[in-house]
Amino acid sequence: MEPWLEDGIMRIPWIKNPIIDLELSVSDLIDFDRRDWDPLLLDQHFFPDDIIKIKKRKPVVDIDDFVVWKHNKNGDFSVKSAYWLACEINRAEIISNANVQPSINSLKAQVWKLTTDPKIKVFLWKALSGALGVTDQLLHRGMKLDGRCQVCGLEGESINHVLFACAVARQIWAMSDYPSPEAGFDKGAIFANFHHLLVNRDNKSWPINIRKSFPWILWRIWNNRNLLFFEGKSYDARQSVEKIQEDVEEWFLAQRNEGQIVSPPVLVLSSSIGSVPSSVLVHSQPAPIPIWKPPLPSWLKCNIGVSWSRRNNLAGSAWVLRDDLGRVVLHSRRSFTNVSNKDQAGFFSVLWAMESLISHKCTKVVFALQDVSLLDIILRPIAWPSFRYESTELLRCLGHFLEWSVVLELPLANRGAYLLAQSVTSECRLNSYVASSHPPWLFGLFECERLASSV
Incomplete structure (x- = not known):
């Protein structure tokens, strides 16, 4: 029996029954129709604590087993992480040698x-x-x-x-x-x-x-x-x-x-045609404010908002669907419980938004995400082997669309979806719903973004 459960170190799960089939493999524990672990088989063979650890790592059912470098978040090997690991292994020797050297x-x-x-x-x-x-x-x-x-x-x-x-x-x-x-x-x-x-x-x-x-x-x-x-x-x-x-x-x-005092902007008088002078205020132009941008004609844009509460392990999710004129077509909000980290909250939210738009028969959609990691998981799955399950599930959903695109949205341009999602974690609005147009309490925000995008 090989160690396949990660628990600080790789080990064999604790077996509940004294008699077990030695030919049993990990793949026998997967329900391929549900694309997840078979809960009955897990409960039959293992103790509850180990079952929780097993369920944290979702099985990837569409491809063969692959290698993951666990010292990087994305699971891909890097020289920097290898150097860090070498330093950790030799830490005791390094500290001992450093202690006998003069301090600098x-x-x-x-x-x-x-x-x-x-x-x-x-x-x-x-x-x-x-x-x-x-x-x-x-x-x-x-x-x-x-x-x-x-x-x-x-x-x-x-x-x-x-x-x-x-x-x-x-x-x-x-x-x-x-x-x-x-x-x-x-x-x-x-x-x-x-x-x-x-x-x-x-x-x-x-x-x-x-x-x-x-x-x-x-x-x-x-x-x-x-x-x-x-x-x-x-x-x-x-x-x-x-x-x-x-x-x-x-x-x-x-x-x-x-150290010298810099003069404030001055009012410069410049002569124009004729004898009447015109005034010009010399000043620096402020940086442009990021605004929401509409999709191309015949496309829809779906902004996805995520809010996660560490204290309650609660995630709030929302999506807002708008057309090329900036008008809100649909919006939705829901909550997820027992969400252990922010990455999981983001994945659940995006997967739910994609499945929702599939059910609403949308065919050409731009998905606007605020998390750059999720963007990379979709567009560069090979570079994120630790998230191969997430990338497989998201790409499977995207395959149902006639055309799709995934873009990174800045926080200021994603405020509507984020505020909807935040209402779950901050105001405990746990009821899920889907509705046409925009929510009434965010009318001013969406109207301003529609007008700004049309300029």
Whole structure:
């Protein structure tokens, strides 16, 4: 018997009866006509707690078994999730090694407080965290590369080497007149060199333009290295130092300008034809407000609203069907009980809306969804294997329409359907109904959206 029930780990369900058919397979427990588990067989063989766990995972009856990567929500493998899993497996060893290393939290905190360009601040934080893509770091992660520095040819390209010890980096530091540590930058470790930079940034005996310039020096060294690698461009130390000085001056000039008071919009008088002036108010245009958009002629658009209450495990669902002129043809609302999560609420709502429109003989429908995950489950089912049951059921329903389309609707354009669904969870309106036109209490909203869509 193979472990097929997921309960923290994969295990065999607890068997109720002492005598069991050893040839029994999981597929024998499925009612293929209902496209779900057979409740009588489950109750015959397993205990109630395990039956609840089994029913949480719906069977996919139209295709053969498939592999799911359970460390991603969608069930598809990704390098990021694999890296996370490797870190979790080695967590104890990593923590043990980290505890014997000196803490760099204070250095990171000082870097984060620097008044410099945000992108340079992030770069400095990555340098301290060992998160820059130098050869030593890539080799440590299993990539096969030439371990030599591609700029100076010395063996070993660490973050400290690139920023402080490489021949080109040392030339830039020397020509920038930045005072080095007593033993030199090339003799110290990355943390010692950063400590020297951060400790002396408020050293009053150094000129302010010198002591404040080190973030741009490091940024220019790193950029030069990347330009050489990816574009084949090289810059000598003199050009780099000139560029560093320009960047530092531009930054501090920009900071001084930000402290000045910005004048409000002014009324500008411009002369028109003749002697009468016309006034023009200079101001920035606000961003356009998302509005509901009607479907193409002969099509209908169905907006679907979902509201889920974690406290009551209650889902409210609603759909609003409108024509190409923005007029509400039908709307409906219902509740779902014992809904354990928001994903389940969304799936139940969309499936119910599709089945409702099938029963109303609609043939060409645009389904407007607010959840991007549901959109992907329908349009990219291969990339969401953990939701293969949901995608199979939704696509099966969509097959009953002559033509269909699924679009993502912004919340502001989906307010009518959402407010209907929310009335279930917030006002406990549990009665289900379907009606023509719009609900009277939302007349103003739907009328405004109809008028706005016709402009």
